[in-house]
Amino acid sequence: MQEHTTRIIYNIWAHFYDPLLTKLVQRRQEQAISRMDLNPGEWLLDIGIGTGLSLPFYSQDLNVVGLDISEGMLGKAKRRIEEMDFRRARLALADAMRLPFEDDSFDHILVSHVITVVSDPIRLIDEIRRVGKPGCRIVVINHFQSGNSIMALLEKWLCPLCQKIGWRSDLALEDLMVQTGLDVDFRYKLDNVDLWETVFITNTPAKKASDAKIPSGISAA
Numbered sequence: 001m002q003e004h005t006t007r008i009i010y011n012i013w014a015h016f017y018d019p020l021l022t023k024l025v026q027r028r029q030e031q032a033i034s035r036m037d038l039n040p041g042e043w044l045l046d047i048g049i050g051t052g053l054s055l056p057f058y059s060q061d062l063n064v065v066g067l068d069i070s071e072g073m074l075g076k077a078k079r080r081i082e083e084m085d086f087r088r089a090r091l092a093l094a095d096a097m098r099l100p101f102e103d104d105s106f107d108h109i110l111v112s113h114v115i116t117v118v119s120d121p122i123r124l125i126d127e128i129r130r131v132g133k134p135g136c137r138i139v140v141i142n143h144f145q146s147g148n149s150i151m152a153l154l155e156k157w158l159c160p161l162c163q164k165i166g167w168r169s170d171l172a173l174e175d176l177m178v179q180t181g182l183d184v185d186f187r188y189k190l191d192n193v194d195l196w197e198t199v200f201i202t203n204t205p206a207k208k209a210s211d212a213k214i215p216s217g218i219s220a221a
């Protein structure tokens, strides 16, 4: 899916996202964020933050940057930030595959239900590695292609339909890891029949550590 189409689709989704998906999404986000080992003053990038459903689970002493390509979704996130009076949260309107931040800017990166929405997941991972500090914790919440061959076939078959409503259903986590050279630290599902997974990864590139700084290209919410 190309980014200009994604933007249009999610500007429409912005009107229905919270009423339809809050419960489903927040179950996973709450669990994942509680396991992220976040410390006061650290910088966290929430890629494809959408309407900001993750925001209630961050402590307000964390510096949170939410980035999204859809101004409709970001508008909802902005309202949530104002309602929460979350002063250390900022938003950026940008394409996740061209992140407007310097190298080694973030301590933690959350990618919740986004990796199968972008047109080039490998490029997204490359960008995440670039802006994440060495050792940065990268957490991906997503549906990945099933290991069961019949389910995988069904997911491939359903993919064109899924793309029309905003994501693809045929991305295999193993392929992504092989192509990016990253290793999974651990992964889990909320229960046996859960279609979504949470995957914890550590940023491993040999890059020099940089001092904590306000990443360029962000503005206050």
Ligand SMILES: C[S@@+](CC[C@H](N)C(=O)[O-])C[C@H]1O[C@@H](n2cnc3c(N)ncnc32)[C@H](O)[C@@H]1O
Residues within 6 Å of the ligand: 003, 006, 007, 010, 025, 047, 048, 049, 050, 051, 052, 053, 067, 068, 069, 070, 073, 094, 095, 096, 097, 111, 112, 113, 114, 117, 118, 119
């Ligand atoms: C399924 S929603 C997930 C929103 C939120 N992370 C959540 O879990 O509720 C996907 C989000 O990714 C955003 N998105 C898709 N492609 C993007 C891109 N290339 N750059 C930035 N955001 C993107 C969409 O606008 C949308 O808000």
